[in-house]
Amino acid sequence: MSNSDKSGEGASKWRDKYLDALDQQEAAERAYQEELQILQRALVRVSVAADGQQRDLDAALELLRSSIRNNEKSRFHSALKALDAALLQFDDARDEMSTSLRAAMQSLIVPLLAREPARPLKKSLRELAQEVTRQGELLRSYPELLARLAGLQAEVLAVEEVPQSEKGGFLSRLMGSHQTSAAEGGESTPVHPSSDQPRERLSSGKSDRALFELNPNASLRDSETVSENMRNIINDLLQSVEAQALEPARVSALQQRLRSGITNADLIPMLEEVRDLVMAAYMAATRTFAAYLNEVNLELADIYGVLDAAVLHSGDLQSASDTMQADVLAEFERLQSQASEATDLTQLKNQVQSRLGSIRAALNAYRQRTSAAAPVTEQLSALAHRLKTMESEARKNREVLEEQRKKALQDSLTGLPNREAYNERIALEAQRFRRYGNPLVLAVCDLDYFKKINDTLGHQAGDRVLRVLSSAINKRLREVDFFGRYGGEEFVVIMPETTPEQAYTVLDKIRAAIFKTDFSYKDMPVELSVSIGIAEFRADDSAEQVFERADKALYEAKAAGRNQCRLADG
Numbered sequence: 145m146s147n148s149d150k151s152g153e154g155a156s157k158w159r160d161k162y163l164d165a166l167d168q169q170e171a172a173e174r175a176y177q178e179e180l181q182i183l184q185r186a187l188v189r190v191s192v193a194a195d196g197q198q199r200d201l202d203a204a205l206e207l208l209r210s211s212i213r214n215n216e217k218s219r220f221h222s223a224l225k226a227l228d229a230a231l232l233q234f235d236d237a238r239d240e241m242s243t244s245l246r247a248a249m250q251s252l253i254v255p256l257l258a259r260e261p262a263r264p265l266k267k268s269l270r271e272l273a274q275e276v277t278r279q280g281e282l283l284r285s286y287p288e289l290l291a292r293l294a295g296l297q298a299e300v301l302a303v304e305e306v307p308q309s310e311k312g313g314f315l316s317r318l319m320g321s322h323q324t325s326a327a328e329g330g331e332s333t334p335v336h337p338s339s340d341q342p343r344e345r346l347s348s349g350k351s352d353r354a355l356f357e358l359n360p361n362a363s364l365r366d367s368e369t370v371s372e373n374m375r376n377i378i379n380d381l382l383q384s385v386e387a388q389a390l391e392p393a394r395v396s397a398l399q400q401r402l403r404s405g406i407t408n409a410d411l412i413p414m415l416e417e418v419r420d421l422v423m424a425a426y427m428a429a430t431r432t433f434a435a436y437l438n439e440v441n442l443e444l445a446d447i448y449g450v451l452d453a454a455v456l457h458s459g460d461l462q463s464a465s466d467t468m469q470a471d472v473l474a475e476f477e478r479l480q481s482q483a484s485e486a487t488d489l490t491q492l493k494n495q496v497q498s499r500l501g502s503i504r505a506a507l508n509a510y511r512q513r514t515s516a517a518a519p520v521t522e523q524l525s526a527l528a529h530r531l532k533t534m535e536s537e538a539r540k541n542r543e544v545l546e547e548q549r550k551k552a553l554q555d556s557l558t559g560l561p562n563r564e565a566y567n568e569r570i571a572l573e574a575q576r577f578r579r580y581g582n583p584l585v586l587a588v589c590d591l592d593y594f595k596k597i598n599d600t601l602g603h604q605a606g607d608r609v610l611r612v613l614s615s616a617i618n619k620r621l622r623e624v625d626f627f628g629r630y631g632g633e634e635f636v637v638i639m640p641e642t643t644p645e646q647a648y649t650v651l652d653k654i655r656a657a658i659f660k661t662d663f664s665y666k667d668m669p670v671e672l673s674v675s676i677g678i679a680e681f682r683a684d685d686s687a688e689q690v691f692e693r694a695d696k697a698l699y700e701a702k703a704a705g706r707n708q709c710r711l712a713d714g
């Protein structure tokens with residue numbers, strides 16, 4: 145190849161390379177322009193969304209938008225600088241605002257706490273104060289925090305206005321009454337914090353908390369409708385109650401309320417009602433099943449009686465079988481001895497044939513004697529087999545049922561009877577008290593400063609404290625006393641045949657013993673103490689009224705410094 149050919153080839157290679165590079169450059173340019181446009185559009189949208197927060201910020205955002213719209217590069221840079229400064233200012237202003245909002249919220253909560261509201265209300269207020277400290281930096285959390293504060297404030301103030309006689313029992317307010325009033329049951333009556341029904345006020349205060357427990361990201365606007373998912377779950381629960389044909393009117397009223405759409409404000413009172421219905425349905429189903437098992441047991445006992453008699457009457461079958469076995473064995477023995485004595489094969493063959501004939505005859509005789517009775521015997525043995533299976537199934541069912549019942553009435557953390565078990569027992573004891581008038585005492589115990597234990601050592605330590613405390617109290621009470629976990633760090637003691645003074649002596653000893661207990665968690669000593677409120681049953685008292693008095697005495701014990709017992713006022 146000549147030199148000029150070589151240089152022509154080299155030039156064309158370089159041209160191709162140059163054209164390729166040019167194509168790549170153009171493609172990169174196009175991509176860059178597209179990305180730039182996307183960024184500009186996004187910037188404009190964000191700036192529109194951020195409008196209206198603050199005047200300086202709005203002006204900086206408008207400057208930025210117009211520089212983008214008119215494609216003015218130099219203005220774009222100065223607009224970015226102005227925006228930066230406005231944002232810093234805005235941040236400071238927002239911090240200031242959240243600090244002053246936080247202070248304002250706390251200054252609203254403190255006077256409410258100073259009014260010494262009932263313990264559950266006090267708890268809710270304290271929790272709210274903590275949440276304000278925790279979440280107070282987020283301006284968007286204020287609508288929810290304010291709604292909670294408004295609800296609690298209404299409760300505190302309204303409780304003070306409602307005369308004692310109209311308040312209803314603490315228990316019924318806390319647990320939710322089993323009977324709903326016409327207003328409560330009304331189709332679309334929204335349950336609002338400002339409602340003047342004491343139970344509803346309390347429930348709605350709890351609603352907010354419970355909602356957050358269900359979904360920490362939940363928005364708590366009372367007027368928001370509840371999600372379809374949640375409505376379906378409630379509906380499923382109602383259907384399971386409906387299947388038990390229990391309180392059909394109440395169930396269909398709830399279903400109708402659900403269909404017409406419920407808001408967050410309605411949710412918790414409704415869930416409380418559904419919970420009561422489901423519990424009642426479960427208990428009713430348990431009772432029905434237990435009654436059925438009882439009937440099966442009685443029937444089994446009857447059938448066994450009949451079988452026993454049949455076995456007695458089948459004595460002749462047994463003797464037929466014995467005769468047949470004896471005949472067959474005798475024939476075999478004869479066969480054996482003849483076989484050993486036989487001198488030739490033909491003789492042996494004849495002897496075997498004759499003996500086999502005898503065995504066949506014995507078997508035939510047995511078959512004839514038993515053939516008449518055979519169907520009855522087979523039926524009896526099939527029946528016995530079926531009965532055995534039924535009996536073992538019934539026993540298993542009984543065990544499962546017993547297990548379920550135990551679980552439903554037991555607190556899983558401490559193994560103590562739970563609030564449902566307390567409800568059953570207190571109703572029984574109150575009935576006995578009304579009939580016989582023997583002294584009956586109810587005490588409410590509450591661990592002191594439990595929150596501090598949880599906060600400093602963690603929930604696991606708290607749980608261990610609850611278990612230790614439960615067994616420490618339980619082992620010091622009599623068999624006839626009832627000791628259960630009412631909820632959280634609160635326990636209840638029912639002491640039948642006991643005067644308040646006797647109860648005081650026993651419980652104060654227990655209190656002192658707990659205070660002396662050396663408890664430590666991971667080598668850290670933890671001081672434990674309890675406060676106890678004690679109240680006796682008086683004529684015409686309901687269990688709720690006595691609970692309320694005991695709880696009030698407990699509150700006084702707490703206020704007087706904790707680690708003490710207090711008798712409710714006469």
Ligand SMILES: Nc1nc2c(ncn2[C@@H]2O[C@H](COP(=O)(O)OP(=O)(O)OP(=O)(O)O)[C@@H](O)[C@H]2O)c(=O)[nH]1
Pocket residue numbers: 267270557590591592593594595596598602603604605606607610631632633702706
């Ligand atoms: N570890 C644990 N903590 C629980 C349980 N149930 C409730 N608690 C906590 O118990 C604490 C109760 O706190 P508070 O009502 O403020 O009562 P306290 O700190 O004992 O204060 P006083 O009763 O006034 O002496 C809360 O922090 C609850 O979270 C539980 O099952 N396990």
